[in-house]
Amino acid sequence: MNETSMKLREQTIRSIAEILEIDAATVKGSDRLREDLGMDSLGSLELLSSLSSELKIDLEVEEAMDLRTVDDAVEFVARHVSPEAARATVGGV
Amino acid sequence: MRPSAASEPGRRKAGAVLTVPTVSASESETLELVVAQCERFVRRSVDSARIDSDGRLSPSLISAAAEVGLFGLSLPEEYGGLALSMKATGHVVQTLARADRSVAIMVGLHAGLGTRPLVRYGSESLRLQWLGPMARGEVVASFAATEPGAGSDLSSIRTTLRREGTALQLDGEKSYVTNGGFAGAFTVLARSPGIGGARAHSMVLVPGDAPGVVRGPEEHKLGIRGSSTVGVHFDRASVSAENILGEPGRGMDQAHAVLAWGRTLMSYGCVGAAQAALGATLAHVTTRRQFGRSIGDFGATRMHTARMAATVFAMESLVRHVADLDARTVGIDDASVIAKVYCSEGAFDVCDQAIQLHGALGFIEDTGVARMMRDARVTRIFEGANDVLLVRLGVALVATRRDSLRVFPASESREFGRVQGSIDALERRVSDALESARVTHGVRAVHQQVLLQRLARAAIALRVAEVAVCRAIAERGSDEQRLGVHAAEQAVEVGETWLDRVAHAASDEASADTVAQRLYARHGTPQRGATPEA
Numbered sequence: 001m002n003e004t005s006m007k008l009r010e011q012t013i014r015s016i017a018e019i020l021e022i023d024a025a026t027v028k029g030s031d032r033l034r035e036d037l038g039m040d041s042l043g044s045l046e047l048l049s050s051l052s053s054e055l056k057i058d059l060e061v062e063e064a065m066d067l068r069t070v071d072d073a074v075e076f077v078a079r080h081v082s083p084e085a086a087r088a089t090v091g092g093v
Numbered sequence: 094m095r096p097s098a099a100s101e102p103g104r105r106k107a108g109a110v111l112t113v114p115t116v117s118a119s120e121s122e123t124l125e126l127v128v129a130q131c132e133r134f135v136r137r138s139v140d141s142a143r144i145d146s147d148g149r150l151s152p153s154l155i156s157a158a159a160e161v162g163l164f165g166l167s168l169p170e171e172y173g174g175l176a177l178s179m180k181a182t183g184h185v186v187q188t189l190a191r192a193d194r195s196v197a198i199m200v201g202l203h204a205g206l207g208t209r210p211l212v213r214y215g216s217e218s219l220r221l222q223w224l225g226p227m228a229r230g231e232v233v234a235s236f237a238a239t240e241p242g243a244g245s246d247l248s249s250i251r252t253t254l255r256r257e258g259t260a261l262q263l264d265g266e267k268s269y270v271t272n273g274g275f276a277g278a279f280t281v282l283a284r285s286p287g288i289g290g291a292r293a294h295s296m297v298l299v300p301g302d303a304p305g306v307v308r309g310p311e312e313h314k315l316g317i318r319g320s321s322t323v324g325v326h327f328d329r330a331s332v333s334a335e336n337i338l339g340e341p342g343r344g345m346d347q348a349h350a351v352l353a354w355g356r357t358l359m360s361y362g363c364v365g366a367a368q369a370a371l372g373a374t375l376a377h378v379t380t381r382r383q384f385g386r387s388i389g390d391f392g393a394t395r396m397h398t399a400r401m402a403a404t405v406f407a408m409e410s411l412v413r414h415v416a417d418l419d420a421r422t423v424g425i426d427d428a429s430v431i432a433k434v435y436c437s438e439g440a441f442d443v444c445d446q447a448i449q450l451h452g453a454l455g456f457i458e459d460t461g462v463a464r465m466m467r468d469a470r471v472t473r474i475f476e477g478a479n480d481v482l483l484v485r486l487g488v489a490l491v492a493t494r495r496d497s498l499r500v501f502p503a504s505e506s507r508e509f510g511r512v513q514g515s516i517d518a519l520e521r522r523v524s525d526a527l528e529s530a531r532v533t534h535g536v537r538a539v540h541q542q543v544l545l546q547r548l549a550r551a552a553i554a555l556r557v558a559e560v561a562v563c564r565a566i567a568e569r570g571s572d573e574q575r576l577g578v579h580a581a582e583q584a585v586e587v588g589e590t591w592l593d594r595v596a597h598a599a600s601d602e603a604s605a606d607t608v609a610q611r612l613y614a615r616h617g618t619p620q621r622g623a624t625p626e627a
Contacts, residue, residue, distance in 0.1 A: 036292055038248050052535060061531055
């Protein structure tokens with residue numbers, strides 16, 4: 001995993017922790033958003049909405065409905081962020 | 094009672110499912126008997142004014158309800174229930190609500206949220222143990238999800254279910270538990286860390302007499318004063334491991350599924366309450382004389398009564414539509430939200446109009462319509478606060494692109510051409526507005542609450558117009574035809590108004606944000622981004 005991917009992962013987990021008001025250190029990539037983190041579909045969309053704002057990327061709402069795990073969310077966001085934009089954005093986080 | 098649509102195949106149209114309380118001929122016979130018994134029970138045992146002043150349902154009333162089978166409506170026959178469909182169960186709840194809302198809520202909650210989780214997700218041995226006593230009314234069922242810190246935001250639930258040896262232990266506090274004062278069993282939604290997932294939720298059936306179950310005093314409420322509403326504290330309550338309902342860890346999904354059922358039965362109650370208020374109003378305006386004639390003869394009064402009747406007609410069409418979807422095992426998540434929001438607001442509006450048309454008499458408790466309005470108020474709050482449901486519906490609409498927003502095929506009848514044309518135009522505008530929200534905001538639309546609510550309201554108006562006109566077509570030639578068209582025209586107008594406001598959602602929200610921030614700052618409690626409580 002390169003540095004950009006790692007920072008995207010950190011950012012995603014930090015956003016999850018903020019939304020759920022839990023310790024980010026307890027969140028793993030394999031955690032299921034629903035069963036392990038207690039997020040419903042609206043919570044998943046709120047997560048992506050926050051990431052969309054923070055990373056300044058456009059995410060289509062329909063595509064966001066099928067995410068199951070934290071890793072899914074990270075990969076979904078990574079697909080939509082250009083390498084340059086990701087470095088510029090997460091570099092300052 | 095009307096014949097079932099199924100018994101009249103030649104007359105069956107798309108909207109026929111909206112015209113009758115039930116669609117199966119055999120169920121229709123059972124329902125006819127149940128409704129007759131229900132009406133007898135109401136005449137003998139239900140005194141709404143007394144229930145309101147006593148602030149409770151007496152044990153003798155609950156026994157009388159049990160004797161006529163009102164606790165077995167929706168329960169399977171093999172456990173002594175009547176196995177009525179949602180549509181037929183709802184019709185009974187509607188009938189009860191015409192007489193008294195507290196009684197209707199006790200029965201509706203038992204038939205829906207109280208027993209539905211056990212019927213749908215319980216193990217065979219658990220069902221064998223509980224459903225018979227529940228069908229006979231020996232055990233009244235209850236549902237406990239809300240907590241002091243978790244209203245509409247169920248993900249904030251803190252009540253926790255843990256494994257303790259071979260059993261389970263439940264700790265936490267539930268609020269506003271309907272039927273809680275006399276319930277013999279609670280279906281509890283709890284966090285279940287390590288049971289089905291690290292932060293999973295599970296539903297568990299808790300016997301009312303389990304050690305560690307402590308009920309609080311009855312809440313003193315604005316309305317539905319006879320309905321039992323208490324807090325329930327679980328202090329190391331011990332429960333058998335087999336009392337988990339369904340797949341461990343899937344409690345949140347299961348709760349949402351049964352909430353859709355509960356919301357629909359509650360919406361049926363709203364229809365009954367609105368029918369009672371409309372009936373009282375029609376009796377008053379046709380007998381009360383002013384300026385030498387009945388006040389019902391004045392054009393302004395007729396506008397009110399026609400609007401009330403159209404609203405009731407649309408409410409009834411809407412709940413039957415949801416029940417029909419359920420009978421066809423089509424998901425009712427969104428449809429039940431549409432019905433709940435429209436029916437709870439419609440019932441309150443009709444009750445408010447009833448008071449207005451009664452004049453000063455309406456403000457006097459003895460007249461009865463004031464109690465109806467008090468009883469109706471809570472339905473905009475419980476089973477999902479309307480503000481929150483509108484946001485969720487807006488999210489669902491934006492997140493799911495559909496070929497059509499329509500649920501019934503358009504009629505080719507020229508007789509209904511004008512209103513059909515206006516519904517078509519409304520659908521195009523709603524679709525365009527949803528697409529615009531997707532393109533403009535993407536996933537960030539989820540945080541545009543005002544926009545989402547307005548889109549949801551426009552979509553609700555579209556659905557109302559559609560079901561109203563479909564039922565009008567199916568009931569062509571009757572009084573209902575004119576009523577349905579009137580209801581559809583009203584709904585289209587409402588939908589168009591909300592769509593006009595969609596364009597201003599961002600500026601309206603920004604303006605309100607500025608005002609609210611200053612208000613909160615003045616009161617020292619700025620609460621940006623807080624979720625409204627239910």
